[in-house]
Amino acid sequence: MAPPAHHDDVHRPDPRPSWDEVAERYGDKIYNVAYRLTGDVDDAADLTQEVFVRVYGNLDRYQPGTFDGWLYRITKNLFLDQVRRRKRVRLETLPEEEWRTPVSEEPGPAELVDRRTLEANLERGLAELSQPFRLAVVLCDVEGLSYDEITEATGWPTGTVRSRIHRGRRQLRDFLEREAADRARTRGASGDE
Amino acid sequence: MSDDCAAAAPLHSAWLDGMLDDDGRAFVEAHLAGCAACRAEVESLGRTRMLVRNLPVRRLPDGVDLLPDLTRSGAGPRRQGPALAVTGGRVVAAALAVVAGMLGGAAFALGGGSSPEDRLVNVPMDLYVADHIVHTVGGPLSTPVVVDGRR
Numbered sequence: 001m002a003p004p005a006h007h008d009d010v011h012r013p014d015p016r017p018s019w020d021e022v023a024e025r026y027g028d029k030i031y032n033v034a035y036r037l038t039g040d041v042d043d044a045a046d047l048t049q050e051v052f053v054r055v056y057g058n059l060d061r062y063q064p065g066t067f068d069g070w071l072y073r074i075t076k077n078l079f080l081d082q083v084r085r086r087k088r089v090r091l092e093t094l095p096e097e098e099w100r101t102p103v104s105e106e107p108g109p110a111e112l113v114d115r116r117t118l119e120a121n122l123e124r125g126l127a128e129l130s131q132p133f134r135l136a137v138v139l140c141d142v143e144g145l146s147y148d149e150i151t152e153a154t155g156w157p158t159g160t161v162r163s164r165i166h167r168g169r170r171q172l173r174d175f176l177e178r179e180a181a182d183r184a185r186t187r188g189a190s191g192d193e
Numbered sequence: 194m195s196d197d198c199a200a201a202a203p204l205h206s207a208w209l210d211g212m213l214d215d216d217g218r219a220f221v222e223a224h225l226a227g228c229a230a231c232r233a234e235v236e237s238l239g240r241t242r243m244l245v246r247n248l249p250v251r252r253l254p255d256g257v258d259l260l261p262d263l264t265r266s267g268a269g270p271r272r273q274g275p276a277l278a279v280t281g282g283r284v285v286a287a288a289l290a291v292v293a294g295m296l297g298g299a300a301f302a303l304g305g306g307s308s309p310e311d312r313l314v315n316v317p318m319d320l321y322v323a324d325h326i327v328h329t330v331g332g333p334l335s336t337p338v339v340v341d342g343r344r
Contacts, residue, residue, distance in 0.1 A: 023259050031253040045257045052259040122244060140210070141245035147212050166206035166238075173241040 017067060022055060029143075030075055036138045037079050039127040050078045072145070072153035076135060083131060125175035132156075133168030140165045197224050198231055205235045209242060 017025075030051050035044035054074050062070060126134055139145045139153060150161045201224040207213050208221045225232050 027253045027259060028250070031257075032251045035251040036248070041254065044251070045254060048253065048257065049259060049261055053261075056260055118244065119248060122248060126245075137245060141242050142248060144246070147207075147210070162207050162212065163203065165210070166203060169206055169238050169241050169245075172245070173237050176241065176244070177237075 017059075019056060019059060022059070023052065026071060027052075030071065033072070033075055033138060033143055034079070036126060036142045037075075037134060038082070039123050043082070047075070047079060047082055050082070051075050054078065066149075066152060069149060069152040072139065072143075072149075073155075076154055079135070080131065121176060121179050122172075125172045125179075128175055129168050129171055132164050133171060136161060136164035137168035137172065141169075195228075198228060201225070201228075201231055202234070205231070205238055206242075209235060209239050 027048070031044055031048045034047040034051070035041065038044050038047060051071070051074050055071065126137065129137065135154065136150065139150045140147075145153065147158060147161050147165075150156070150165075151158050154161070156164070201221050204213060204217055204221050208218060213221065225235065
């Protein structure tokens with residue numbers, strides 16, 4: 001049996017994949033999306049499990065088409081269910097001591113700290129976006145989906161997809177700029193002392 | 194902000210992503226050529242996009258079971274379909290192997306065979322079948338029935 005189509009060739013109908021193929025090919029992929037949507041390791045693992053349980057239960061009903069789109073649609077629906085169920089999404093990012101501790105001497109502790117700081121800021125910025133904007137930015141910029149693929153995954157009209165990606169990016173950009181300004185102010189204040 | 198800026202601003206991300214039609218692209222590019230503020234805006238959006246694109250990929254942590262407690266929760270395919278044909282095939286093969294093993298074991302136990310040579314061959318069929326079951330469906334085969342005190 002041929003493997004399911006990757007989202008690069010999303011318009012080519014693909015056959016129904018076996019469970020082993022689904023788990024192997026999509027485990028990390030769905031977890032990464034789930035992590036960027038929830039911003040939390042445990043919530044991401046929970047969401048990933050829910051997605052795969054749902055896929056397992058419905059695999060025989062999957063109609064050959066765009067398997068990735070089907071998976072993203074399930075992920076999106078379950079993510080929104082999870083948010084509704086919990087009434088909140090955890091906003092906190094990695095604990096400070098975790099991201100401040102370099103995990104390797106390469107490419108250098110200072111650079112790693114910078115990277116971790118940037119990642120932590122991005123995670124906080126993503127978490128501050130409202131759910132539709134976060135979903136749009138994650139699917140477009142983390143997963144690299146085209147606007148058509150996002151339309152298929154979310155059911156939003158194309159104009160809404162375009163608008164949400166744009167507004168999400170703008171809000172994220174504004175958040176990062178505010179963070180940078182705050183850091184500069186803090187450094188300036190400590191330098192004045 | 195000029196009217197042109199107001200018209201071009203919502204298209205900045207789509208322009209960056211190459212998702213505008215020819216008219217939209219021409220309009221945005223003509224505007225950007227003469228508007229430093231919009232160029233700066235597009236540049237900062239592009240930088241943000243690049244940062245998100247370069248976020249490290251998170252891998253599924255070890256120990257996360259993609260199908261937890263399925264037997265208890267009752268989740269599972271609503272009906273056996275071609276998607277699970279491999280698993281179904283294994284079950285059928287294993288069942289056939291069990292039957293073959295049982296028949297073989299019984300035949301040897303009874304000393305059956307069409308010639309004396311057949312009876313001289315002592316195949317540990319139960320071991321082979323058990324090994325087969327272990328490697329296909331994870332379950333051992335019970336010892337072939339003992340008939341008249343002989344295997």
